[in-house]
Amino acid sequence: MAVMLHESSLADAADRLWEELPGHRVEILNGSIVVTPPPDGSHQDTLTWLIEECSRAGARRAGLKYLQGIGLWLPTGPHDYAVPDFSLVDADFKDALVEKNCYAPHVFRLVLEVTSTNWTNDTATKVDVYARAGVPIYLIADRWHDEVLLCQDPVDGKYPAPVRFKRGQTVPVPDSVGVPLHLPVDTLLDGDD
Numbered sequence: 001m002a003v004m005l006h007e008s009s010l011a012d013a014a015d016r017l018w019e020e021l022p023g024h025r026v027e028i029l030n031g032s033i034v035v036t037p038p039p040d041g042s043h044q045d046t047l048t049w050l051i052e053e054c055s056r057a058g059a060r061r062a063g064l065k066y067l068q069g070i071g072l073w074l075p076t077g078p079h080d081y082a083v084p085d086f087s088l089v090d091a092d093f094k095d096a097l098v099e100k101n102c103y104a105p106h107v108f109r110l111v112l113e114v115t116s117t118n119w120t121n122d123t124a125t126k127v128d129v130y131a132r133a134g135v136p137i138y139l140i141a142d143r144w145h146d147e148v149l150l151c152q153d154p155v156d157g158k159y160p161a162p163v164r165f166k167r168g169q170t171v172p173v174p175d176s177v178g179v180p181l182h183l184p185v186d187t188l189l190d191g192d193d
Helices: 010-020 041-056 119-133 185-190
Strands: 025-029 032-036 064-068 071-073 086-090 097-099 108-114 137-142 147-152 163-166 170-172 182-184
Touching: 010 025, 010 032, 025 119, 032 119, 041 064, 041 086, 041 108, 041 185, 071 119, 108 119, 119 137, 119 147, 137 185, 147 185, 170 185, 182 185
Parallel strands: 108 137
Antiparallel strands: 025 032, 064 086, 086 108, 137 147, 147 163, 170 182
């Protein structure tokens, strides 16, 4: 999508796109505006199931909140932010508001993206920006390659090689998240049928 050059800033252009494209997700990644169309039913079914799993695992009792579509402020540019599909955050995350409904990266324990039409953003660009932000756990339900990738424990702004999980396997989310989660790959890819 083309952005008009007369906008006063990249952030203003992103705000305008957000207003003009209801239901679309607008993010600024590495200084570029990224617009994602509304998710499909399987995508949303996965997120609803994940919320239920976090509830069963006792996330709230552990001092965590699980949210969809919350803004994560990124250190990669003056206006950069992402809106992960799903986030597991510290319960006091609201104290870490930066601006534009985005929160500082240190309150995020886990983020998850379910790939859509712009899957390269989730499997490349966001791997870089989430690692640089210090997000401890990044899960990618990669529907294009029929696998789930677990990126964890960034060092010097980079995740080590991701651990890949195929259908029929379960992703053991690292204990550092704060609650025990064992997530079936098939459900992360397809939703809860």
